[in-house]
Amino acid sequence: MSKSFKNQGEILSKLGIAQLNPMQEEAGLAIEHASEVLLLSPTGTGKTLAFLLPILRTLDRALSGVQCMILVPTRELAIQIEQVVREMGAGFKCNAIYGGGQSFQKDKLDLQHPPALLIGTPGRVSAHVKRSTFSTEHIHTLVLDEFDKSLEVGFEEEMQEIIGALRNLEKRVLTSASTNGKVPDFVGLKDPIKVDYLGEGVAQLRIKSVLSTDKDKLARLGETICHLGAVPGIVFCNFRDSIERVSDFLSDRGIAHGCYHGGMEQQDRERTLIKFRNGTHQLIVATDLAARGLDIPEIRFIIHYHLPKRKQEFTHRNGRTARMNAAGTAYVLQWEQEELPDFIPALEVEEVREAAIPEKSDWQTVFVSGGRRDKISKGDIAGFFCKQGGLNNDHIGMIELKQDCAFVAVHKSKTKQLLKHVDNGRLKKKKVRVHLT
Numbered sequence: 001m002s003k004s005f006k007n008q009g010e011i012l013s014k015l016g017i018a019q020l021n022p023m024q025e026e027a028g029l030a031i032e033h034a035s036e037v038l039l040l041s042p043t044g045t046g047k048t049l050a051f052l053l054p055i056l057r058t059l060d061r062a063l064s065g066v067q068c069m070i071l072v073p074t075r076e077l078a079i080q081i082e083q084v085v086r087e088m089g090a091g092f093k094c095n096a097i098y099g100g101g102q103s104f105q106k107d108k109l110d111l112q113h114p115p116a117l118l119i120g121t122p123g124r125v126s127a128h129v130k131r132s133t134f135s136t137e138h139i140h141t142l143v144l145d146e147f148d149k150s151l152e153v154g155f156e157e158e159m160q161e162i163i164g165a166l167r168n169l170e171k172r173v174l175t176s177a178s179t180n181g182k183v184p185d186f187v188g189l190k191d192p193i194k195v196d197y198l199g200e201g202v203a204q205l206r207i208k209s210v211l212s213t214d215k216d217k218l219a220r221l222g223e224t225i226c227h228l229g230a231v232p233g234i235v236f237c238n239f240r241d242s243i244e245r246v247s248d249f250l251s252d253r254g255i256a257h258g259c260y261h262g263g264m265e266q267q268d269r270e271r272t273l274i275k276f277r278n279g280t281h282q283l284i285v286a287t288d289l290a291a292r293g294l295d296i297p298e299i300r301f302i303i304h305y306h307l308p309k310r311k312q313e314f315t316h317r318n319g320r321t322a323r324m325n326a327a328g329t330a331y332v333l334q335w336e337q338e339e340l341p342d343f344i345p346a347l348e349v350e351e352v353r354e355a356a357i358p359e360k361s362d363w364q365t366v367f368v369s370g371g372r373r374d375k376i377s378k379g380d381i382a383g384f385f386c387k388q389g390g391l392n393n394d395h396i397g398m399i400e401l402k403q404d405c406a407f408v409a410v411h412k413s414k415t416k417q418l419l420k421h422v423d424n425g426r427l428k429k430k431k432v433r434v435h436l437t
Contacts, residue, residue, distance in 0.1 A: 008053060011088045015049070023197040024050040031055065036172050036192035043177040043292055043319030045197065047145070048084050051173050055141055056090045058171070059116045065138035069166070070119040071159065073149040075100055075266060076273070076294050078119045081145070083400075085117060092116040099124045101266040108133055122150055122158035129165050141171040146292060148181025160186040177292065177319065178312055205318060206329045209347035210303075215335050218249050221305055223352050224331065225255060225283065230358035231300040232276070235285045236317050238306040246285050246305065256360050260286035271365075271407070271437060278398035278409035279363045291316035303331045311343035363397050364415050367437040368406040374430045381406055384427045389418040407437065 012019070020028070023041050027050040030037045041047050059067050072078050075098040082096035093115040097107045104127065111118075111134045118125070118134070128134060142163065144150065150159060163169075163186055172189060179198060183189055212220035221235065237243050240261045250257050258272035258281045275281045276296055284290065291313060299321040308314045321328025332347060334340065340347075370376045378399045385391045385408070397409030410418055415436060423434045 011053070011090065014089055015084075015087060017049075020049075020053075021046060023047075023195070024053075027051065027195045028054045030193045030195050031171070031173055032057070034193040035170060036189050037174070038183070038189070038192045038194045038196075039173065039175040040179065040195065041175075041177065041197040043316055044321075047175045047177075048081055051143055051145075051175065052081075052084065052088065055117075055143070055171075055173075056088070056092065058141060059092055061091065061116075063116075063138055064114065065135050066114050066116065066118045067138050068117045068141040068143065069125070069139050069162075070117065070143040070145055071122050071125060071147075071150065071162065072119065072145045073121065073153055073155065074289075074292075075102075075121060076269070077145065077292075078121060079270070080294065081119050085119075094119065096120060097124050097128065122155035122162060126158035126161050129162055136165050137168065139166050140168060141173070142166060142169055143173045143175070144187065145175050146177070147174045147183070147187075148176045148178060149292060151181060151184070156184065160184075163187060177316065180312060205321065206327075207318065207332065207345075207347055208329060208350040209332045209334050210350050210352055212333060212335050215337075217305065217333050217335060218246065220352075221246065221303065221333060222249065222253055222255070223354070224303060224333065224350075225250075226355040226357055227352045228301055228358075229355065230282050230361075232282050232296075232298055233284075233301040233303065234290060234296075234299060234317075234320055235283065235303045235305050236291070236308070237285065237287060238309070240287065242306065243285050243287065250283075250285070254357055254360075255283065256281055256358075257283040257285055260284050260290045262287065262289050274400055274407045275365050278365060278400070278407070279361050280365045280409060282358065282361060288313050288317065291320060294320075296320065299328060301329045301331060303333055305333050307332065307334075307338070307341060307344070311341075314343060362412055363409040364412045365437050366408045366410050366415065366418065367433075367435055368408060368427070369404075369433040370427050370430045371402045371404045371406055373403050374428065376406070376428055376430070377401070378406075380428055381408060384422060384425070385410070385418060388425055389414075389422045391418060 024046050027039050031054040055068055078096040078098050082094055085094040094117040095110050095115040097120040114134050210224050240263045243259055243261050247259050258275055260269055260272050276284055302317055302321050318330045378401055381399055382396055391414055395411040395414045400407045
């Protein structure tokens with residue numbers, strides 16, 4: 001075990017987790033002792049932590065170079081895993097590389113001091129491998145997280161090129177939330193240990209129907225959201241245009257929300273998730289892009305505004321709620337004459353009661369133009385807001401620290417006061433802009 005690896009109990013305590021679940025325990029043992037592991041478990045059961053804990057034990061702090069590569073299908077999942085590694089505080093450098101707005105040159109600068117763990121999308125990682133931006137000599141562990149999704153979105157060629165360049169692999173770990181993915185031969189699995197928890201289901205998930213007398217279900221959606229109240233939830237739509245229509249409808253009625261779909265800029269999607277995590281928004285309207293691989297815990301409900309086309313989408317959408325040990329409900333918004341697909345069973349009907357528009361959040365999100373690269377910590381930001389901005393700890397919520405910026409939840413009663421005193425102020429040695437986002 002690496003001398004720098006912290007006690008597992010200390011890491012779990014830091015993450016606010018009392019103990020690992022059975023899947024994580026079994027997966028940890030398998031990954032620790034076997035060279036090939038196929039981990040199958042529903043969305044939301046904690047697969048990221050399940051593979052990170054045993055892999056971190058294999059890393060050598062004295063070695064300069066990438067030792068573990070984690071390939072993921074989306075930028076969002078890369079960012080999420082990087083965040084988890086940082087929150088674990090295990091003492092290893094970690095970088096996430098991906099396209100869609102992140103500069104290739106910035107990656108090269110970051111990789112001049114190579115991380116022990118490199119996380120990335122196959123397209124971007126393949127481009128770096130071709131240019132020999134970093135050495136693959138010391139990479140002994142490969143994780144293909146949500147490997148079936150990477151294949152589904154067309155990364156097969158890039159994955160094959162990357163794996164072909166990893167000559168010294170000792171361990172391969174593949175994860176998936178479904179049984180649909182056939183493992184390609186180029187992955188090199190010979191006799192993997194399979195840890196399969198897909199049959200476990202999500203015990204605390206309830207699925208109900210909400211009936212609409214009108215074929216246009218928009219008004220019924222609004223009534224349902226008011227009925228459910230100010231608790232975290234996601235409304236799933238099949239089309240981007242529908243999200244804009246739903247968003248306009250909710251805005252007209254004063255229902256705060258964020259949007260999330262593939263037509264948005266990466267930066268805007270990230271900010272939607274940040275505001276959702278820190279409580280600025282309680283509701284997201286999204287396509288199936290939000291159904292997998294996002295760090296959005298404690299979702300109390302999801303609403304299928306449009307019926308999903310396939311069982312796989314239905315399962316992944318539902319997996320956004322009732323995660324880990326929390327309960328949750330999936331609501332199928334159904335026109336009275338609309339037939340359910342075969343993969344959706346007969347459902348109990350939820351009686352929607354008339355209710356007021358959910359109260360808006362007490363939190364707003366503040367942007368700070370300084371981050372890790374400026375040697376700024378979360379504690380520095382909290383201290384700056386308290387000393388210069390006149391806040392106390394109760395006025396400051398979640399702080400998300402990025403390489404070059406930070407996002408802070410601030411009680412809405414204090415944001416004007418804060419901005420007046422800290423915008424253009426000095427945080428450590430850097431003059432920073434601070435504004436609402």
